[in-house]
Amino acid sequence: MSSSSGQPQFRYTQTPSKVLHLRNLPWECTEEELVELCKPFGKIVNTKCNVGANRNQAFVEFADLNQAISMVSYYASSSEPAQVRGKTVYIQYSNRQEIVNNKSSGDVAGNVLLVTIEGVEAGDVSIDVIHLVFSAFGFVHKIATFEKAAGFQALIQFSDSETASAARNALDGRSIPRYLLPEHVGSCHLRISFSAHTDLNIKFQSHRSRDYTNPYLPVNPSAIEGTMQSMLGPDGKKKEPESNVLLASIENMQYAVTVDVLHTVFSAFGTVQKIAIFEKNGGMQALVQYPDVTTAAVAKEALEGHCIYDGGYCKLHLSYSRHTDLNVKAHNDRSRDYTIPDAGLLPMQQAAAIPTAAGAWQSQAAPVYPGNDYAIGAQAPIPDGQMASWDPNMQAGRQTFISVPSTFPGQTYSPAAVPPYAPAGSLPMGIVPGSSFHQQPRPGAAGVAPLRSPQYGAQPNFRPAGAPFSGQRPYYGQ
């Protein structure tokens, strides 16, 4: 089957280890879930979760090599793959013989905690919030925050290791109270360990570091204005400079959100030129490029905090990117350049048909109701059959785009549970396989004849193979 030499370090060629490397784990996979999966095979002496760029890998160390071998060989021959929350987990021997650090060994208590705040960007949790949370356990001397591969992190210095331990024991694995977070942040779990530091060297009071023992420490002005995430208002909210490119983070992504879904959503506000999707901190983010700042601003206002699906799924959080022109592959599953006529199976005439519509419609249509849960472009008339489920929900004055009655991801969906771009029942128009692109007309663009149907039929994510009806359902990732 396989050639015997020159193989990379792949599955069949690895030397056994007590440590197993697990990948393709679900988001925010907890240590408990890991242990549940692994403990039938032996005693687990150490774990390391949320590893890797996407934080969806983990290491599990068994007490005994044979236990690790039994787990690997069990799943090698099992018809059922290893799963966590229904997601297939791939297991192999780690190329290291033990897990370094973490809980079991080398975790000596000190007075300084290393806190990793999962699932947030640096701008989402202000240093004041961190200070507030940790002050519950004693006087916080100093805080330094930074962004590293592991995510947003903070070093928090207490007077002594007892206080630090108390804080760690109480907060490790917990989430910062929601009322202290911006609305768009869902859960943000704290991973806390002890730092080897004993005294942090804080040079300035800034958005990223504080010394509470020295109120006279100079404030660093450049630190306040220098970087993107430092552009905070007095309330700690982001005030990044406007841009024609939006950065969308998608929270609680229980359904697959594809380029096409995003295109549908964002096209309601103007011509979407380019989209790029990528992973960040275990979540999904996307850059969406409009031709101009105004359109982006309208879209941002209207979409911020809204969910693509009802039930709080796929909640959008938008900020301005510092990009102005994305350099993306013309057509693949992670990115799209709609300005290139051919590449995206883009019907050229359609692209050309709406050259300046964006400017025209947005002033009159899509009045924005900030802070209102009404959705996107709420009063825009819907061209019949267009993007049907999106807008009708709004017209009905519902709180979210789509109703998903009593349905949970991973369950079988009732037809009513189809996502917005897929009206219950069947597609509005005939699907042309292979023609997956449709330039959506602007809602409310008076006089613009509705272009024909959205044709998403070719998107596998929208229609799981063997789906019993043609209505497309959210595809709960694997």
Add this chain to the structure above:
DNA sequence: AGCACA
């Protein structure tokens, strides 16, 4: 879906 504390 592919190996980790700055």
